[in-house]
Amino acid sequence: MASSSSFSAARLLLVAAALVLLQLASSDSEAAPPLPSGLSFDFYKSSCPQAESIVSSFLQDAIRRDIGLAAALLRVHFHDCFVQGCDGSVLLDKTRAGQSSEKDAPPNVTLRPTAFNAINAVRAIFDALPPPTSNVTTLLRFLAKIGLDADDLVSLSGAHTLGIAHCTSFQERLFPEDDPTMNKWFAGQLKLTCPRLNTDNTTANDIRTPDAFDNKYYVDLMNRQGLFTSDQDLHTDARTKPIVTRFAVDQSAFFQQFVKSMVKMGQIQVLTGAKGQIRRDCAVPNAARADDDLPWSVVQTVVEAAESTVL
């Protein structure tokens, strides 16, 4: 996933607006219009291959709840682009010193707050997750904010005993040259699956037993055969290395800690009692109760939750 700094608001706005159009249009069979040099339709393809699908599923959900959001996003994009180009400047609030911003200009004051909330919310989703290029220091700092520690980090990362990863999630360890912390044979195998940058190919997260939930992921790490930097660094950093070794030689120690950490993870910022609701349909908030806010307050809740966990 891309780091927060590489996610520009203007680009995100463009992706959002394009996806709104695609979702509204029944047919997108027309060829894409030509692009000037320096712009691309898949800017995040290597830094965050899931970017468009994340924005798309967020928007599908948000627009289903409030069809007005589609109109709001389209208009924001128009207002941004027609005034000094598409630079996301329409998203800027007035400065602390009170200097007014484009948002305060008369034509813009009727832009819907739902659009700004949605853009912030989807951006917060990106900012809220550590990328696979993270090292242990970054990950521990991130986890500390949500009450998790080194045991949790190492055991939860053990979920990579299952599943797959796209080449784009770890290709920076293969190109332009092999990451020296990676086992040479393993790098060679990965290059057979990922012969060049930005392929859509995938590989197993755990080469030893890809479909078994066991402790072989830690054996992979000890053999320098971890896929992501965020995996391999667990066996490099002195704070996590002993835990990796313990789990590699003692599967039941891993299982015990994994259960504890999963339960801990499942309790992060859970709304209890009257603060939350048990949804009847998981995909839709319960029909407006007397004390419910407008539908877009759900979006606001996502932003607030994500902001409190940002790196």
Ligand code: HEM
């Ligand atoms: C510690 C930080 C973590 C990072 C940086 C990270 C990163 C990633 C990445 C980049 C992928 C591959 C995505 C792709 O290319 O398709 C992935 C896959 C996966 N991750 Fe993580 N992950 C982390 C923690 C976790 C945790 C805590 C769990 C669950 C307890 C987890 C479970 C999984 C699973 C099961 C897959 C495979 C998904 C599939 O096959 O569809 N990961 N992770």
